[in-house]
Amino acid sequence: MHPGAWLTWALCGGTAATLTTNPFYLLPLGASAWVVYAAHHRRDHPAGLSFRVFFLFALAALAVRTLLVLLGPVDAGTVLNSFLEGLRLAVMLVIFGAFNAVADPYGVLRLAPRRFYEAALAAALALSLAPRTIAAVTRVRDAQRARGIEVARYRMLPALAVPVLENGMEDALTLAESMDARGHGRGRRSRYRPLPWTRASVLCAVVSLVALTAFASAAVAGDPTLVPSMFPPSWPEARSPLLAAASLLALPALLRASS
Amino acid sequence: MSAVVLDRVTFTYPERDRPVLSDVRLELPEGVFALVCGPTGAGKSTLLRLANGLVPHFSGGTFAGRVMAAGRDTRSCKPREMADVVAFVPQDPGSSFVLDRVEDEIAYGMENLGVQPRHMRRRVEEMLDLFGLASLRDRSVRAISGGERQRVAIAAALAPGARIVVLDEPTSQLDPQGAEDVLAALQRLVHDHGMTVVAAEHRLERIAGFADVAVLVEGGTARADEPRSILGRVDLGPPVARLGAALGWSPLPVTVREARRHAAARPPVAPPAIDRPSPGDVLMRAEGASYSYGGRVAIDRVDLEVRAGEAVALMGRNGAGKTTLLRLLGGMTTPTEGRVLSDGAAPRTGRDVALCPQEPESVLFRSSVREEIEATPGAQTDRVLDEFGLTDLSALHPRDLSAGQRLLVAAAAVAATGAPVLLLDEPTRGLDPEAKERLVASMRRRASAGGAVVFATHDVELVASAATRVVMLAAGQVVAEGSPEEVLGDSAVFAPQTTRVFGPGWLTPDQVIASVR
């Protein structure tokens, strides 16, 4: 699959999520992201495993957003509103996590126009930080266990944190050196083997754009079901075209990545 | 025309009192294969990094003198501006990768230099062929073995076609055949295309035969000379050079081929039987242990016993399953089939068995060597420091040690658990002969005290001098097992140099020297 197709998918899904707080739209959106992750995440790659972390982040975002409002004097409507906003944030995180697990961030980087290359590279390196750190934590925890230090105990946290951070720093230095030594930033670039837009990639992008168009036109038309009122609390309405649009984002799961 | 010239170079790292290199004058002509050798921590890496300006542009510190590479002055040219003339392969290829797919990583340097796409395509294919990477082209650089990573890093550095290639320990993670292939590929670039190769390496037995020039870095200075005159030093040379020096061969041999000419004239007596204490009780055993993940069988029905007093070497090519087997023995993972037992139960990690990983950095977290050893539960610190020859370094911060010294500290910290079985994964990466000697001595002490050591290694000379038994793995299965002289003796790839010179039964120079006297 062309990385641009995944980028389109993620941007469309993410934008659609920002347009609504209706749980009946958000849940299928999140579920679509989950199916795409399940079908396409890279199994041989640490980034493929970081979805779990994004999922946990999403749950945390939801909980924090909801619990924060409970600190003040509130009514049910306010709590529900915060919950739904938390849900929106959580779904966006899940979509982003799925994108991170299915697409090669460096592949996306290669799409960047020449003048944005530097910024895109910084973004790609930042994106790869999470999977790299997860891999480092696993490695160090194993290594310490093998010499009899169980890092699970609070007192032993430095045994985990210090090597992970120091190695991370050391790696950053090596990487910066390696990039420079290989001519990074000489201001002139050519592109190796641009990936073709396969039929599956085009389909993935088109489907995503259709889904976004549905949400965007509903937003422009002022569709009241996108942002349902919780004053007074009630079950929100949902309209089937938008439900279909949200589920449409699961379609790339059926496409063969290689074709 | 000179490829690399160091002119009165003095360099001090930031916040250090003494320069690591002082007043170094060196000239490497174009079209040579230069071997940089010297003790651990002498400044070999610094010397290499001077060539493209990583020192001082990235290191900071105080720099005096001048370094010219392909006519460019590193004072005014940053590393990136040297990229089209000097290719650099760092010691740890894993963290030097920028992109993700093998193929893209190889093309990265060329993209930066603006090479035309169709030339890039051709060049990438050439590199994939030259380093046997064609089958890995679509894999992630983070999901391939250490040896494969090393080859990708070299291919990626060479792809843009710089005329000077600088490599820091290019074969440290390669099996003997892989190392031979990589060095031969580099030599071909020198012979056929007039490129200049500058490589630092500790395993001289691998590289000595390829080098045209040797550069000795020691005591803050560096000098270039004919390999023979530098490798002839007992404390530095490959086993054949030690043999030659002890037996009075002249000119001194640096390769097996040269040594055989001398040996043919004077055949030694029959090899003496090697006296090894008979192994004691079984400390741990694997019974039909298998391990598979993601549909791939990494370890396939392995039976193995580890007895008290043994030093067992696990050998086999890159990706044969050595590390996985160590993890199974160490109780880090449980076998998917069969079992691993220590004293009738699953091994308790850190109690029955301890494992020193391939990257010592994963273990080290305290601010001095002594504290690092103390951090291991139940450590007898002084004894362990002494055992690994670290007493002099005990006040230093582990991060300020050389890679080889750090490895010793990590091994010591792991050995400090007092677990009867000690597992070491590639324990001699980056170790100079002296540090290696210390490691071997401590392994022997541990074995004679009733413990056992199991180590995975590509270092055949280490196996020859330290192992009591060799287990050869291929595709996750045990394909040969026995004493080093049995297993290594008739191997075309794994035979140590002494065996190659004198025939089966002979393992180490010491054995030959003792039998002559």
Next chain:
Amino acid sequence: MKLLRLHLAVVAVAAAAVVPVAAAPDAACASEGPRAVLVVDTGADVIRLCVSLGRPSVSGIDLIKLAGQQHGLDYSFGYGGNAVCRLAGVGPDGGDCFAEHPYFWGYWRGSSSGGWTWSSVGPASTRVTDGSVEGWSWGTGDDGSSHPAPPPTAFSDVCAPAPEPVPEPRPEKERRSKAPEPQKTTTPVAVAEAEDVSTGEGDEPKKRRKERPRRPHRGSVEATPTATPLPEPTLAPAAGAASRPGGPPAAGLAAVIATAALGAAGVLLLRRRAREGL
């Protein structure tokens, strides 16, 4: 102290990766030789190339040959190698360069302002030096007033202050004979047996050291880029939403069913991939 290095590393990563301005290579980088710009306007395409001359001056013909070596420009010369027949696949193939007359390759010489002047002499007898701009356009018209000129191009539009990369490795001999040899002027006399007295040349490194402190740029770690926070959700006005008390509407039920179905499909897919080791 090690930590200092690490901090520097972080800054270095940030600087190398984030600031495109800082990425422009040092113009002082020594062995950069003279360069010139070659513009080829085929009518359909405009190709602009920055060409390293390797010598202080070359002829207009040589410039095209160099562009062929460095950038893979396709060309063919006629009339004894003194006239240009074909460039970038356009024009007759050798021999008679006017075989497709009235179409032919017009030769233009750039001015410093980016404009063009019709060349009154052939490319074999012009001098191209550092900073020159040379243009070729395919078209009709026998002089500068009727032949189409290439689009205005200044030297700095094409040759950035960046040093010109070596585009691809070349066979040894060719490279030796063509490449600039800056060593002749810059290599120190130096090395092992040099019984050098303290000449001006010998003092230079020390002087330079004082002038240019060798510490890399230090910055604070705070300069490291941080991820942009996700957009804070804003409360939309809850205007005119029809609310209905009681149980969830039918559409809501459909949403829940769709979610459950997709969730289950994901679990099945994960299981299948794990089993097949894909």
